[in-house]
Amino acid sequence: MSQARRIPELLVPALLILATAWLGLEVSTYLQAYFLDTLVRVAIVVALYVFIGNSGVLSFGTISFVALGAWTAGVLTVPSEQKKFTMPGLSHFLVTHTVGNVASLALAAAAGGVFALVVGLPLMRLSGLAAGIATFAVLGITYNVLTHEQKIGPGLNAFSGVPQTTAIWQAAIGGLICVAVAYVYQRTRFGRMLRAAREDPAAATASGISIHRQRLLAFTLSGALAGFAGGIYVHLQPLQVNGLYLDLTFITLAMLVVGGVGSLLGAVVGALALNGIYSFFSAATNTVDVFGWHLKVPAGTAEIVLGVLMAVVLIFRPNGLTGGREFSLPRRRRRVADLEKARATT
């Protein structure tokens, strides 16, 4: 396939993100909050995809990297004089050191990547159920430590005083960076080797691919993207550790599964589509008007709808809405009769 045909694979997800951002600019400030959330979640889902999609190994750990990224970027950007009041238990080093916005995002990505590398080094030997449980344990540890450890953050309290720098374009750029990195990665030989290992581990090993090394690379990259997304997230709203645990894990996993685990397009489409639905039902907790109908639903409806969608997709369309395929332009198919004629002549 020529390189030119490949362009839409990156372009379409990118355009979808830009369109979302543009739509977010057009609506009221109240509704814009949902678009901001959506763009951040797209980044998280893409981070999730980089590992799960390419390796085919289940991981519940990604949100722990998001949380670490958020903690890194959050703690380092609150002005020093405020830290004494909002985070009284914070270690001296973190109180005295404060960095700018962009630097904090880079550090968040680095923190997520390093954490993923350290955790992945032993864990990437596992697969299937064992990998799922072990990464769940990582999530549990991260949640437990961030909840109680006052030296490195606000504990159970919400972050306060983080300069709010994530506006719609910053969020969109963050999403675009994640998509671009994910695309470039899956087009490199490393991405291809990992996907080969996903399809047939035995054949891949026989071809000289070190599955452990390739999985570790994807896990680290995914961790870095997740940390980066966490950094953007904490610059958007006062995050709390409870918001970075099971609920977010479930929501992002649902988005990836519904969109289609196997492709970048699936990750982006799933994230955008489910966020649309999720935002709608979240907004409907304070009444929305649909074609003149006043709709009001109790809190929690959004999660139920997501859960049902996820279960239905798993049962009836296990490869997700996109079927695990990237976007490609429709091609003229040769008819079967033509093919048979061609075969007969040779």
Added chain:
Amino acid sequence: MTLAFLNLSWPVFADALALGSIYALMAVGIGLVFGVLRLVNFAYGQLMMVGAFALAFGGQWGLPNWESILFCIGVVLALSLVMDRLVFRPLRGHSPAVMLVATFAVAFILQNIALIAFGSFGKTAGALAYLQEPWDIFGVEIRKIAIVAIATAAVCLAAIQLLLTRTSVGLHMRAASMDFGTARMLGVRANRVITGAVLVSGLLAAVATLMLSVEQTQVTSTFALSDTIYVLMGVVLGGLNRPIPATLGGFSIGFAFGLLGGILPTNQSQYLPSFIFAAVIVVLLLRPNGLFTRATGAVERL
């Protein structure tokens, strides 16, 4: 009479044994279904949560205690069957990871339905709260629930063992968990075995619910959520494939939690979950098949 090292005392020891017993019951419930379906049921805790609400409603309607308890058991069994029919059956044959994700979805659906229906404060289930009172045993005050939980677990586990080894349904279950395909070819009826396992698992969930409701009389949508996570860890720790290792794994986690939670000061015991999770990771790395199982040969090839 005291166990006078650290802060360990007989009541703490008894409570730890009791928590271990309750977790052991849950572990068997999760392990039985895993045996026949290769499905790790993350929604097990939500099954128990619904049961606890049933118990609370029984109390609210003024039913006598034993009727509330029967109602709780009935609701849990019915929900187990519905879950099996609606979600587990269509997903049969998918990879364990996919099924785990699906039960994750079921868990969230049930939890949020409960949140909508009963609010974030939930309801009070006081049917068995009187078991909190202590009994005086040789001068040591031990809560009744500790004795009751240990005794109940012992009876249930013995019954399960008898069921698995002495009845034809049990034989079929064991055969199915060794090799489902071959078992079916030899005349084991798949649906019957699976329904049987789901029902027994549901019954155990109901019993565990009753025991847990003594301690947590305030039933909310997150009832038994963290307990289920710990038990899942314990089951994996012990070895998912066989009932006895799974039981031992669940028991160890509960016992460790009860004991360490009782003797450690708060500023250390708050990190207890981290240590348990870390232990699970280490065990998974060293013995992917679990602590209490014999290592089985090479990687499974199909």
